[in-house]
Amino acid sequence: MKKIIFITLSLFVSSVHAACPGGKTYPVSLTFDDGPHPTLTPKVLKILEEEKIKASFFVLGEHFPGGKSNPANKWAYDLLEKEKKAGHYIGSHTFHHIDHSQMLSHHKMSEAEVKNNIVRSGALIKDYLNPILRLPYGAGSFHSSNPVVQKNNDLIMKTIKEAGYKHVGWDIDTEDWNAKKRANVLPSTLKQICQTHGGVILFHDIQANTVAHLREWIHAIRAEGHTIVGLEHFVPDVKKPLPAAICEMPAPGKPISKQSEDLSHHVHQAVQHIKKD
Amino acid sequence: MKKITSLTLATVLFSSMAFGQAPIFTTLTSSGKNVFAGVKLQEKGMEPDTYILEVAGDKLSSSKIPLPAEIMHREVIGLFSAEANKLVVMSQRTVEQGDKPLLHSYDPAKKEWKKLAEADCVNFAKVKIEATAVTFVCLETNKKGEEIEVPKKVALAGVKLKPAGEVTLPMQKVEQESLKAEFIGEAFEWKELKVGFNKKEKVFNP
Numbered sequence: 001m002k003k004i005i006f007i008t009l010s011l012f013v014s015s016v017h018a019a020c021p022g023g024k025t026y027p028v029s030l031t032f033d034d035g036p037h038p039t040l041t042p043k044v045l046k047i048l049e050e051e052k053i054k055a056s057f058f059v060l061g062e063h064f065p066g067g068k069s070n071p072a073n074k075w076a077y078d079l080l081e082k083e084k085k086a087g088h089y090i091g092s093h094t095f096h097h098i099d100h101s102q103m104l105s106h107h108k109m110s111e112a113e114v115k116n117n118i119v120r121s122g123a124l125i126k127d128y129l130n131p132i133l134r135l136p137y138g139a140g141s142f143h144s145s146n147p148v149v150q151k152n153n154d155l156i157m158k159t160i161k162e163a164g165y166k167h168v169g170w171d172i173d174t175e176d177w178n179a180k181k182r183a184n185v186l187p188s189t190l191k192q193i194c195q196t197h198g199g200v201i202l203f204h205d206i207q208a209n210t211v212a213h214l215r216e217w218i219h220a221i222r223a224e225g226h227t228i229v230g231l232e233h234f235v236p237d238v239k240k241p242l243p244a245a246i247c248e249m250p251a252p253g254k255p256i257s258k259q260s261e262d263l264s265h266h267v268h269q270a271v272q273h274i275k276k277d
Numbered sequence: 278m279k280k281i282t283s284l285t286l287a288t289v290l291f292s293s294m295a296f297g298q299a300p301i302f303t304t305l306t307s308s309g310k311n312v313f314a315g316v317k318l319q320e321k322g323m324e325p326d327t328y329i330l331e332v333a334g335d336k337l338s339s340s341k342i343p344l345p346a347e348i349m350h351r352e353v354i355g356l357f358s359a360e361a362n363k364l365v366v367m368s369q370r371t372v373e374q375g376d377k378p379l380l381h382s383y384d385p386a387k388k389e390w391k392k393l394a395e396a397d398c399v400n401f402a403k404v405k406i407e408a409t410a411v412t413f414v415c416l417e418t419n420k421k422g423e424e425i426e427v428p429k430k431v432a433l434a435g436v437k438l439k440p441a442g443e444v445t446l447p448m449q450k451v452e453q454e455s456l457k458a459e460f461i462g463e464a465f466e467w468k469e470l471k472v473g474f475n476k477k478e479k480v481f482n483p
Contacts, residue, residue, distance in 0.1 A: 039422035137373045144324040177374050179402040179416050208424040
């Protein structure tokens, strides 16, 4: 009897580090935040095409300043066009990549400015957009033990809903951006898939490390028996038509995030470099 | 009876692994007398809650240092001993994408927190610890989509650190004088902290 229990527990423990317990397999959907990036996003699209995967891209509005009338944005709109034609879903990741909850809690932005940053991307990318939005850092979508933070989070989620978006979070956070845990991206992703019984996986298409390892990660996920599916499997609302409210351009907001400005500047420089080449 | 006990054990093991809600240690440091470890509790749908666990080396007893509101939902990614028994805390929002790390100092005698700096570096693993500054070995994506290292130095507003040279974060093992500490368990999901002082040893949970 002791022997049987020992063997059972050994199998159980070893299975945690390989396939899921009991050999179970789950559906997962790939999502990419923060793009498009002029050189990295095309590489991601190529891998997805070759691997026959329909993914979702949550793009930042700051990559489309001035909309289609600004010729400097052509590269970014061309990438949205490619994403849409390939059958991928496109969601909003708001305009600047800021922590909306913290901006309110620390009085760095007014309510109006926060609301503006959340909704202003819609009009810029309406021709490509599905009615889905993901908050930067997920900030605003979580419950907080701090009542002030929670009040602000409630306001943020109300804004998203009233604008006509479905907020899409994630189940599996790969931390693919994080050099401190780089060696752990794949083991952690596979482990989380088992823990959450599959779900939405979060990547970033502006990270060179992600692009370098994406195919390997996809193969590893499939080798465990998991199936890569479209977002509609988990979020049926993604297929709904775009509400008119999303397409309305609000009054301009004040871009104050240095981090977001840095990202805009970096992408702009990359575009200039490509043009020179 | 043995069968029931084993099944119960397996169920408890599976439950904790399946939901991943147990608090974990994130990084640590030692002052030579005390050990400090960052703790994070991340439950699904909740902001992460974080604090610092302090272990007194001579008594091998632990106490909790709560974080100020500004960083209570941020992961403690670096801890550094400073002069006058102060502690420098490096925190970062690590959910979805990293943000700019914040540096705060904590004075245990006065139980006072002070914001020191914000580093213009989202992605990094190595930092160089000097007496009055921290240099981040920042990883950035260049114009061609390649990753490059860019050093970024941040002054510490008068707080003096004990220089430690180049450090790779997170710290998971420290040894200073007769005090030793290390995390035990699966990498980045450490649930036990083993602290040894002289010949005594004790394991702590977050």
